[in-house]
Amino acid sequence: MHELGVTESIVNIALSKAEEAQASKILKISIVIGELSGFVPDCIEFYFESLSKETIAEKAKLDFNIIPSRFRCRDCSTISSPEGMLWICPNCQSQNMEVIGGQEFYIKDLEVE
Numbered sequence: 174m175h176e177l178g179v180t181e182s183i184v185n186i187a188l189s190k191a192e193e194a195q196a197s198k199i200l201k202i203s204i205v206i207g208e209l210s211g212f213v214p215d216c217i218e219f220y221f222e223s224l225s226k227e228t229i230a231e232k233a234k235l236d237f238n239i240i241p242s243r244f245r246c247r248d249c250s251t252i253s254s255p256e257g258m259l260w261i262c263p264n265c266q267s268q269n270m271e272v273i274g275g276q277e278f279y280i281k282d283l284e285v286e
Contacts, residue, residue: 176212179278180220187230187283196285199230203284207240207277214239242275 183202191199206212214237225231241254246262247269253262260270 176216177220179212180217180224183217183280184221184224184228184230186280187233188228190283191229191285194285197229198286199233199283200286201234201236201284202230203236203238203281205238205240205277205279205281207242207275209242209272209275210278212278238281240275240277243273244270245273247271 187199187202218235221235243252243254244260245252246265246267248267249262249265251262251264261268
């Protein structure tokens with residue numbers, strides 16, 4: 174249910190930026206979500222529908238760009254995108270992995286009129 178809070182932030186940021194641009198309507202909000210972020214696009218869309226009612230963001234399209242997880246092996250520096258929850262280096266089989274991608278969550282851009 175943490176999507177409710179972030180969706181409130183998405184709506185507030187979008188409305189603020191649209192106001193700065195003197196826009197009359199928000200058409201699309203592009204959102205980047207890392208696959209390790211824990212956020213679920215369907216839940217965000219569900220909350221967005223009710224939170225944006227009677228605002229210039231009502232009926233705006235949410236466009237999600239999902240960023241895959243990426244890891245760097247601390248032992249051999251191999252960068253990989255593991256499948257499932259096995260975070261093992263495909264090169265040296267080490268489990269000494271560092272997350273370098275997939276935790277992102279931000280608004281990339283807005284389309285307004």
